[in-house]
Each structure stands twice: as C-alpha cells, then as structure tokens.
Amino acid sequence: MSLLALQRDMRDWLLREDMAAADRIGAEAGPGLALYQNNYRTQLVTCLEVSFPRTRAWIGEDMFLHAAVHHIDSVPPSNWTLDAYGRDFPATLARLHAANPEIAEIAGIELALEELFVAADSPAVRLGGLGNVDWDRAVLTFASSVDLIHLQTNGFVIWSALVDQKEPPAPQYLDMPDIVILWRQGEQCRIRTIDDAESQALIKLRHGMTFGALCRDIALSLGEEAGMTLVGRWLGLWLSDHIVVAIDDHGQASSPCL
Numbered sequence: 001m002s003l004l005a006l007q008r009d010m011r012d013w014l015l016r017e018d019m020a021a022a023d024r025i026g027a028e029a030g031p032g033l034a035l036y037q038n039n040y041r042t043q044l045v046t047c048l049e050v051s052f053p054r055t056r057a058w059i060g061e062d063m064f065l066h067a068a069v070h071h072i073d074s075v076p077p078s079n080w081t082l083d084a085y086g087r088d089f090p091a092t093l094a095r096l097h098a099a100n101p102e103i104a105e106i107a108g109i110e111l112a113l114e115e116l117f118v119a120a121d122s123p124a125v126r127l128g129g130l131g132n133v134d135w136d137r138a139v140l141t142f143a144s145s146v147d148l149i150h151l152q153t154n155g156f157v158i159w160s161a162l163v164d165q166k167e168p169p170a171p172q173y174l175d176m177p178d179i180v181i182l183w184r185q186g187e188q189c190r191i192r193t194i195d196d197a198e199s200q201a202l203i204k205l206r207h208g209m210t211f212g213a214l215c216r217d218i219a220l221s222l223g224e225e226a227g228m229t230l231v232g233r234w235l236g237l238w239l240s241d242h243i244v245v246a247i248d249d250h251g252q253a254s255s256p257c258l
Contacts, residue, residue: 044072044085051086051114054162055093055107067096083118086111102171105155106162109180112147113191116184119145124242134249136212140205140238141246143183148199151178156193185242198234211235 045068049056056064071092077085090111094104122143153171156178161168179199182191194202201214211231219227238244 041069041072043082044068044077047082047085048089052089052107052110054110054159055103057162058106058158058168059097059103067093070096083114086114100171101173102153102155102158105149105151105153106159108149109156109159109182109191112149112182113189116145116147116182116189119143119184122245125239125244125247127239130239130247133247135215136210137249138211139208139248140211140244141248142202142206142238143243143245145182145184146202146206146243147182148202149180149182151180154178156180183241183243190241197230201231201234 045065048068048071049064052064059067067089071089075088075092090104090107093107094101097103124143151174153173154169155171158168158171176196179194179196180191181194181199181202182189184190197218201218204214204217205211215228215231218231221227222230
C-alpha cells in the first residue's frame with residue numbers, strides 16, 4: 001500500500017468509520033484505529049467546547065455534546081488549524097434547533113468574537129490633529145475587525161448574562177432586530193448594541209460615502225441641528241472606540257457640513 005493510499009484510508013476511517021478502509025489498513029491495527037478515532041473526535045469536541053462556552057452553558061452539556069457529535073459527523077475539518085473548525089457550528093445549531101434560534105445567535109456572537117483575534121491590526125486615528133480635516137470631503141476607513149450582526153432574538157442579552165454569570169432571561173423574539181457591533185480595541189474584544197440608524201451610517205461610510213454626504217442625509221431626516229448632533233456623537237464614539245483607521249479628505253469638495 002502506498003503512503004497516499006494509507007493516508008486516504010486513515011481519513012475515511014476517521015471521518016466515516018469506513019470498515020473497508022480499516023480492513024485495507026490491516027486487522028492488527030484495529031485497536032489502534034479505534035483509539036486514534038476516539039482521540040480525533042474528542043479533540044474536535046474539546047475545540048468546540050473551548051470556542052463556544054456560553055452556548056454550552058445555555059443549552060447544557062448533553063445537548064451541546066449531541067450537537068458537537070452531529071457537527072463532527074457532518075462537517076469534517078477542512079483547514080490546517082483547529083481554530084477554524086468552529087466556523088460552521090452556528091449553522092449546524094441553526095439546523096438542529098430551528099425552533100430555538102437564540103442558540104445559533106449566541107454561538108454566532110461567540111464565533112464573531114473569536115475571529116476578531118485573527119483580524120489584521122491597523123493603528124487607529126487619534127483625536128489629536130483632526131482640527132484641519134475637511135469633514136465634508138472626508139472618507140472614513142474602518143478597522144477590518146469591525147463586524148455587524150443582526151439578531152432576531154434576545155440572544156445578546158442572554159449572552160451578556162452568561163458572561164456576567166447572572167441568571168439569563170427566557171428566550172424571545174424581538175419586535176425589532178438587535179444590531180450588535182463588534183471590534184477589537186488593542187488586544188481587547190469589544191461589543192455593544194447600536195440602532196438601525198447608526199448601522200446604516202456605518203454601512204454607507206464603509207462603502208465610500210463621504211462624511212459630508214452622511215451629514216446631509218441625516219439632516220434631511222432629522223433637521224440640521226438634531227442631525228449634526230447625532231452624527232457628531234457617532235463620530236466621537238467611533239474615534240473613542242478606535243475603529244476609524246484612516247480619514248482621507250482629498251476628494252472633491254462640496255458644500256460645508258460641519
């Protein structure tokens with residue numbers, strides 16, 4: 001048997017407990033194959049437990065183990081690092097627990113926070129030295145770690161209670177979806193809820209809208225004074241949260257905004 005054939009048979013045994021593959025490897029290897037497969041599955045379960053501790057706490061050990069085993073059987077590892085193995089676990093939970101969508105949403109929050117650690121680092125724009133920025137022309141660039149999640153349930157409130165080791169509320173659907181922004185500030189992961197207006201503003205700016213155009217849009221909806229106050233508050237938050245990594249004001253000028 002060639003090395004490639006042996007590797008393929010080992011893969012088929014680990015993933016599907018393929019008895020034909022085990023027979024080709026050899027009967028004398030049987031006890032070792034069983035031990036190797038058990039270690040393989042145990043390591044994957046441990047990987048999911050480490051990545052999704054709040055999800056595990058919410059649904060309980062037995063239900064989590066059932067979901068993990070189902071995931072291992074249906075989604076084999078496809079990346080060189082185990083850190084990536086949990087990326088499809090929220091989708092598995094969504095399929096298994098369609099009647100309890102908060103489970104997949106809690107797992108989605110945990111996955112997003114974990115993936116913040118591998119996002120590229122970018123130095124944030126500092127508050128000093130912004131006095132000469134032409135805000136009407138300014139195009140803001142946000143850190144690559146910034147992510148937005150829309151939640152149909154109170155999964156964020158449940159997750160927060162679990163983090164704080166408090167009694168979580170009963171799950172429920174929301175009349176209006178929660179929008180959560182996540183980012184990394186230095187080595188710390190940050191998360192907070194935002195409203196739809198701020199979410200839409202972030203999306204528009206990330207797609208290249210100038211800060212001046214955003215100001216005009218908000219002023220048309222709320223009036224100039226209220227609109228400028230709101231956008232100014234957003235800008236202060238984004239800068240203090242260190243999610244703005246560049247401000248380019250070399251575009252073509254239009255009417256003043258601030």
